[in-house]
Amino acid sequence: MKEKILIVEDDLALSAGLCFELQTDHYITMAAYNCRQAVQVMESDRFDLVILDVNLPDGSGMELCRIIREKYETPVVFLTACDMEQDILAGFDLGAEDYITKPFNIQILRRKLEVVLRRNQKQEPAKNENGFSDGYLKIDxxxxxxxxxxxxxxxxxxxxxxxxxxxxxAGNVVTRQLLLEKLWDSAENYIDEHTLTVNMTRLRNKIEDPDHKYIKTIYGMGYVFTGVNL
Known part of the structure; x- marks a missing residue:
């Protein structure tokens, strides 16, 4: 899956250049030009990394970093002209993964982003025959x-x-027929097609929401448990 990077930078030319360079590396990029846009975008989408300037038109990137770190696990890399020692230390104190000052070398930036993304790769959701957990949904x-x-x-x-x-x-298609056979219990309480559909709909309503989908319907075949946070 391609990593998605949010670039929070008010310099339109620099933002466009960064988006272009990172897209050539096969990343998905999105641009925000101020704090308000960045907050709105992060509320509606999921990112693997945020590149963040300090000086933004409607506020401080430092404060925005604090907000991001409080609400999300998304790693933050500062890319800014603020090169004072106290700024750099403040950025790391806020939980930034790296602090890169302008002007910068694009090849070094690329390599640093690779390291941050590799370091923060999410492990596969833990699952076994006794339960499932991805940190958001836990089943025992x-x-x-x-x-x-x-x-x-x-x-x-x-x-x-x-x-x-x-x-x-997980990851494999489970046919409706297999589910019907497995759900026939020892007391011979019969589960028919309609009851299975109703159970599946209710189950999805309970465990899923717009940002977390777990069960994918394969029409004409059955279902796949994806166990993936979207």
């Missing part, structure tokens, strides 16, 4: 407990069965 099949973003979920036994089958086969 032994305790029949599920938590989404710190909130306890009420999930039915059949929904847990569906989740366990899907997570055990």
């Amino acid at each position: 099949f032994e305790a029949l407990a599920a938590v989404k973003n710190g909130e306890q979920l009420v999930i039915t036994p059949n929904e847990y069965k569906i989740l366990k089958i899907l997570t055990a086969n």
